[in-house]
Amino acid sequence: AWPGRKRRWGGSDENGASRKPVACPFYKKIPGTPFTVDAFRYGAVEGCSAYFLSHFHCDHYGGLTKKWCRGPIYCTALTARLVKMLLSIDSAYVCPLELDTEYVIDGVKVTFLEANHCPGAALIHFRLSDGKTYLHTGDFRASKSMQLHPLLQTGRISLLYLDTTYCNPKYKFPPQEDVIDFVVRTAQRYLKKQPKTLIVVGAYSIGKENVYLAISQALEVPIYTDASRRRILHSFGWPDLSKRISSCNQSSPLHVLPLASLQHEELEEVLGDS
Numbered sequence: 001a002w003p004g005r006k007r008r009w010g011g012s013d014e015n016g017a018s019r020k021p022v023a024c025p026f027y028k029k030i031p032g033t034p035f036t037v038d039a040f041r042y043g044a045v046e047g048c049s050a051y052f053l054s055h056f057h058c059d060h061y062g063g064l065t066k067k068w069c070r071g072p073i074y075c076t077a078l079t080a081r082l083v084k085m086l087l088s089i090d091s092a093y094v095c096p097l098e099l100d101t102e103y104v105i106d107g108v109k110v111t112f113l114e115a116n117h118c119p120g121a122a123l124i125h126f127r128l129s130d131g132k133t134y135l136h137t138g139d140f141r142a143s144k145s146m147q148l149h150p151l152l153q154t155g156r157i158s159l160l161y162l163d164t165t166y167c168n169p170k171y172k173f174p175p176q177e178d179v180i181d182f183v184v185r186t187a188q189r190y191l192k193k194q195p196k197t198l199i200v201v202g203a204y205s206i207g208k209e210n211v212y213l214a215i216s217q218a219l220e221v222p223i224y225t226d227a228s229r230r231r232i233l234h235s236f237g238w239p240d241l242s243k244r245i246s247s248c249n250q251s252s253p254l255h256v257l258p259l260a261s262l263q264h265e266e267l268e269e270v271l272g273d274s
């Protein structure tokens, strides 16, 4: 993720004039292989015969459209479902891979590891026939269990592709469990004080599920969200989440909204409707 950075997009500028796509940066190419990671907005990348997608966030899949025909897209099964459902990519190009399973692709051993980011997000581990190993993180959240993964415990990583917004000691985040626990306790406290409190969680199309699922479980209330997000959440195939999703905004004090709508006027409207 690159918040606050001005992105350079291929395609057309503000005047609608079409521009040549920018060249694929080196950090999206895996040396000694015909692979790229999260490189869909650079037109046809020379020498690339397999395109890896780390997760389904638009700053990573940007450039993928239903016209895609440049080569196979390797991603996790959950990401594969989203790519087909939301971007209408021809399924002939979508190649789902299981986590923690070694695949040989173009002579390279490839393993996806849980990235602890959004649903379907993976770290990608490449082992070349010359023994070199590369780890491309995509967006991820480091954790103890990740550090203990056998692939990261044994052997060296020759080159680490680190995609991180917060690589600075001034960012010291507590473990995710502590954050979720805090959010749940805060929601409970406010509801106790004012039973009509509306709890709003802002989220991109995917992400934050662990937060609102925990609130829903602790408060024993359904999760209300709009039809497009309901479709996405059901596609995860997570029974615990699916059974809590509601299409009725009156049914729950817990609403999940697009992140962009967490503004004062919009929230006032939401509060008025619920």
Ligand SMILES: [Zn+2]
Pocket (backbone or CB within 6 Å): 001, 055, 057, 117, 118, 139
């Ligand atoms: Zn992301």
